[in-house]
Amino acid sequence: MYLDVLFKVVGGLGLFLYGMENMSSGMQKIAGDKLKKILAALTTNRIMAILMGIFVTGLAQSSSVSTVMTIGFINASLLTLQQGLGVILGANIGTTITGWLLALNIGKYGLPIVGFAAIAFMFVKGEKSRTRALTVMGFGFIFLGLELMSKGLSPLRTLPEFINLFHSFKADSFFGVVKVAMVGALLTGVVQSSAATLGITITLATQGLIDYPTAVALVLGENVGTTVTALLASLGASSNAKRAAYAHTLINIVGVMWATVIFRPYLSILAHFSDSTANMATAIATAHTMFNVINVILFIPFIGYLAKFLCTIVKDDDNGVIRVTKLSSLMVTLPNVVIDQTRTEVLTMAANIKEIFFKLEEVYYNPSKLEAYNEEIDAIEEKLDLYEKEVSDANFTILNKGLEASYVEETRGNLITCDEYETISDYLKRVSNSLMRLKKDDLELTQERKETLQKLNHMVFDFFDDINKAYKTKDRDLFMLSISKYTAIKNLYKEARHGHFDKEAQNDETIPAKLSTGYMDILNYYRRATDHVYNIIEHYAKI
Structure with a gap:
């Protein structure tokens, strides 16, 4: 009994x-x-x-x-x-x-x-x-x-x-x-x-x-x-x-x-x-x-x-822990709030990345600002690393909660976009650091190369801005239309790369090896940043 x-x-x-x-x-x-x-x-x-x-x-x-x-x-x-x-x-x-x-x-x-x-x-x-x-x-x-x-x-x-x-x-x-x-x-x-x-x-x-x-x-x-x-x-x-x-x-x-x-x-x-x-x-x-x-x-x-x-x-926090987002693992009881807040945080990341683009644009016009802006770009990139970690922590937690298929898809999209944005900021930081190394070595880019980098910076920013708008509005057509800008950036990159090597091969000019390498590094960083923007198109446009 x-x-x-x-x-x-x-x-x-x-x-x-x-x-x-x-x-x-x-x-x-x-x-x-x-x-x-x-x-x-x-x-x-x-x-x-x-x-x-x-x-x-x-x-x-x-x-x-x-x-x-x-x-x-x-x-x-x-x-x-x-x-x-x-x-x-x-x-x-x-x-x-x-x-x-x-x-x-x-x-x-x-x-x-x-x-x-x-x-x-x-x-x-x-x-x-x-x-x-x-x-x-x-x-x-x-x-x-x-x-x-x-x-x-x-x-x-x-x-x-x-x-x-x-x-x-x-x-x-x-x-x-x-x-x-x-x-x-x-x-x-x-x-x-x-x-x-x-x-x-x-x-x-x-x-x-x-x-x-x-x-x-x-x-x-x-x-x-x-x-x-x-x-x-x-x-x-x-x-x-x-x-x-x-x-x-x-x-x-x-x-x-x-x-x-x-x-x-x-x-x-x-x-x-x-x-x-x-x-x-x-x-x-x-x-x-x-x-x-x-x-x-x-x-x-x-x-x-x-x-x-x-x-x-209960005294105010004084534990040295810095949080940059409004996400918290405690919000997992309401996953769609986490998803919406994540979108807001990723869009904030985009605003920070745009700021890096603007600073780089200004540096090309006024190299005297490079040293101060380089420190600010480093700080922004470190902050975006924290964004990526906090977004990942919160969203991977809710993915383990048995979400509906639509929520799972949206969460994955947010995570992919967040990860790509953080990587884009890494490459832009490398652009800034490369310019800084050239300055420390008293090496100056020719006007032609400087104009090429300015144009590349503007085109990559324009491409990134379109993709960010498409992400914000969930507009698949805008994703597709932006592919032409990706192609234009690739063509400019190839043209700049071949032009640089052709001049060196034909001995039309003699430039220091560090300057040559630094210029090629910057071209490659812009190209890689562009590829990571394109990865977001691949996810959302399913191409």
């Missing part, structure tokens, strides 16, 4: 967690664009931020997802700390929707829901349809798992040793409430899912293994345990992200403290909204919702003060 109980409870819990994961990830994929637009519309209005937090958590069906996502946005400076605190407060209310889903007495329908969804998943072809089928399947697994846990725990109601064990954790005194809340917090922290422990609590209560006050105390502790996810997500993040994670924990701890102190009056208030004898599951869901709603109402006036307090206890 013990093995039967163990197998059903463990199996039911596994199915429940798998169902929550499927439903949550499916809802995120279906509602991803909505979530992005909602967060983009956030203002400093705390009520709006709270409403957004409720809505986002309701769509994502996970407070952990919305909280970690919010911390990621704060870490990337896309949200202010006060905006983030508003969203986190809203997430605490939004997560109570899960409790109401669990309160639905449809456990017996879990298996047919899974069956129909699985059949649909096998036969539908479109990716969106398959995502919807997986989401519904996850919904079914939640109730199938609860049903299995309920049946598994049912025999324990008659065993004296188990009755005594559960009675030792009873919310019949102040310290009893504290002890039970701590158990709830510990279990949720270990499982990393308040929905799972809420489901277990409802199952234990409906089977009569724990009474209603004990279930309410467990729910209180579960609200604290769920903050562990956010705390783990804030490790290594910016100071503002840490403040948001600490705020999430602090808000729930303070909430549990006032609810524990007035536990008996709190139960009396709950009795006006639901009857635990008539429907235990609904009563527990009501307790979960009421606690979070009251706690949020109490904290609304103090969001500003809380932000100031957190700024006092």
